[in-house]
Amino acid sequence: MKYDFAAIEKKWQTYWDEHKTYAATNGGDKPKFFGLIEFPYPSGDGLHVGHPRPYTAIDIVARKRRMQGYNVLYPIGYDAFGLPTERYAIQHHMRPELVTKRNVARFTEQLKMLGYSFDWDRCIVTTDPDYYKWTQWIFLQMFKKGLAYKTSIPVNWCTDCKIVLANEEVVNGVCERCGGPVIKKEKSQWMLGITKYAQRLLDDLDDLDYIERVKTQQRNWIGRSTGAEVDFVTSAGDKLKVFTTRCDTLFGVTYMVMSPEHALLADWMKRGLIQNMEAVKEYQAAAARKSDFERTELESKEKTGVKLEGVRAVNPVTGDEIPIFLSDYVLATYGTGAIMAVPGHDQRDWDFAKAFDLPIIEVVQGGNVEECAFTDCATGVLVNSGFLNGLQVEEAKATMIRWLEEKGIGSEKVNFKLRDWVFSRQRYWGEPIPIIHCDKCGWVPMDEKDLPLMLPDVESYEPTDNGESPLAAIRDWVECTCPRCGGPAEHETDTMPNWAGSSWYFLRYMDPLNDKALVGEDAVKYWNQVDWYNGGMEHTTLHLLYSRFWHKFLYDIGVVPTKEPYAKRTSHGMILGQNPHNFANLPAEEQAALVAEYGDEKGARKHLRERYGEMADQQIVKMSKSLGNVVNPDDVVKAFGADTLRTYIMFLGDFEKAAPWQDDAVKGCKRFLDRVWNLCEVKREGDALSAANEKEIHKTISKVSSDIEEMKFNTAIAALMGLVNKFYQNEPSRGDVKVLLALLSPFAPHLCDELWEQQGFEGLCCTSQWPEHDESKTVDAEKTLAVQVNGKLRGTVTVAAGCTQETALEAAKLDKKVAGYLNGAEIVKIIFVKDKLINIIIKPGK
């Protein structure tokens, strides 16, 4: 019989579905395992081959755990709010609910086709009112604790999407989604106080089993730095506060710089202290006009600024009067929005001082401050610094902080790069923010019993040009009564960003139908936290950090028992595609035609570069619709089956690294499964392991078991291929193929369940017991030692395992080639590594 993968896969998918083979139970004696992948955004394009990589990986882990006797929760859902759906709905005059429903159905069909062991009964969709009710509920709790607040801030405004973007959605100064220009615009926005959790988000990373690059990226993003805040008295009679990490250089401060948006400026203007109002106002306006794109585009980073005429400051350690400047190299949103400038020891200050011809004082010896700023803290010694002279930088910092504290003009201070989270979106397709505005009472939270606050069911909700949410135009929905005073009031019309629903979704999987709480107490106590979460690196500073923040908040209000949501985090590499415009990737005929037309290969390549740009030189590129190199999993499943796709996608390279999809290589995995089929299709005899294969089987069990834990799926599959090759040499017993099927089952579950049944084994392969290996049976009786002479390999000898140096040396001497080298030479030294190698060091004879 032929390996009819289409029929087999359908048969087993139906069986698993009907028997709820992969359903998890909340409770029981078994140890629990909660494996998680990032739930997809159900886009209109359907599944992409990038999706199955992480899904298959954690599916393999989940299946192995199940076979090891764990109660496994491996859930799936959809993160369905978001712009692409809204855009599609507007374009096609459809309601976004319907677009979402259709896309979810399509994704579900595709995911089921791949044979994942998801517990489909726990499937959730973030746009479902029963779900977003709880997203809104969490927001209300944050509002009550003062973590959600509304404030007017300069926001990133995409001029194309007409929407406020989070800092994270602005990439290289342009909109991440549409590539449109982004400018700063002052707007009243809901904010979440993630910065209040900055220290905890940083500290708690230490104890987590996250891959190191994730931790590093989060630490950098949080960006903690320690220094001091120092007050500078101004001629206006007030204090200008600055943050510095180098308070040791206070004697080198020759001027100060404020950001153009600094609050004190308005006050000074009002009091008529600024003599050059025109110039100052003009500079402020110019800074506001500058888009992020322009700011980052300025490769040269040339410093601009304007001196404040009429207000000066006093250096608190020297008593000198110093000028104050405005410049956009000082950010309003970091520190205090103003700095003390030390041109001798900060490159940016140095550049500015050179541009404005300001004095540069050397206060740390070791460099040449005429040429550039000297910023090395490790070696320098303080000079020109009064009571700090002669001290090392670190000592000087400590001394200065003590001095500042004594005088009451400064203190130690920690600052973070992390900013509060802009949580408002002027969109229809998001969770409505459950807050009501009353002219009398201000912002009033909705009553919890009135949740969910549903989106209005309307035909049209085109985005507005003025930046208001489309909801603002739907007056029936906006108008309401104030829950506090009963007077007329209005619903908030902004909606939440798409990061909201994904910040807590894993909790809902524990208890998806609960209508009393976002998760029941027993359920969350049982599942505790996610044991293993795999997702993309692109979510490290967004989703991953946001959900850690929400979880900590839920911990603080007693909803969850753990401080952290995910015990372990791993990350997969992207699947890349072939570049259709690269010469090497063209079909032979096209290559020949191009060569004929342009003289030679060089000419052909040059032509391609002129036509498609620099990227024509790259053989491997990201998959993209515009390049037409996207591989659709449906096609692969149709041609080779889901088991082949699963196996290939795990085999194609190191899981953590990017790897190119190669159409030609898929059939290698199909061939492998065919070979398994051919072996196991015939009835095998003998339940014991065959003598000829026993050792290899034990080795393979050990290798596959540990490789799965380390996410080395490619070498696990290679080991299984090796075992199958062995079985072609030595006829396997029924017991042999039983182990093979069990080990292969997480990778190719349909095939293995089918063959399991054909061999007449009990139950299902996918719920059978994971094989255990016997270490003592993996050891070889004989070992082949490498024989080196003076470190160069000259031959091999086969000896009994564990043999001594003497025996090995005798054996080595018998080797003809080795003997040739040893002939007449004096043996000076022997390096012997048991069961591995013997290295004979000789002095050449005469």
Add this chain to the structure above:
RNA sequence: GCCGGUGUGGCGGAACGGCAGACGCACGGGACUUAAAAUCCCGAGAUGGCAACAUCGUGUGGGUUCGAAACCCACCACCGGCACCA
């Protein structure tokens, strides 16, 4: 500029400091077949040699070591993240 990562056959990729190239793709040879496909078996880093064998080989240049793809120093290239964060 800063932080992180990666450089190994024609290709994807393997290798606790100990026989580099497992496993697979593509390739070559053989068996089966009227033939092809499929399948099965065998071969294969490069150079030289009929061969045994020798030399060279893990981005480049040094170093440590009996022994380095792996460790150290310097550099080059590519990928990802951050980017005037005081």
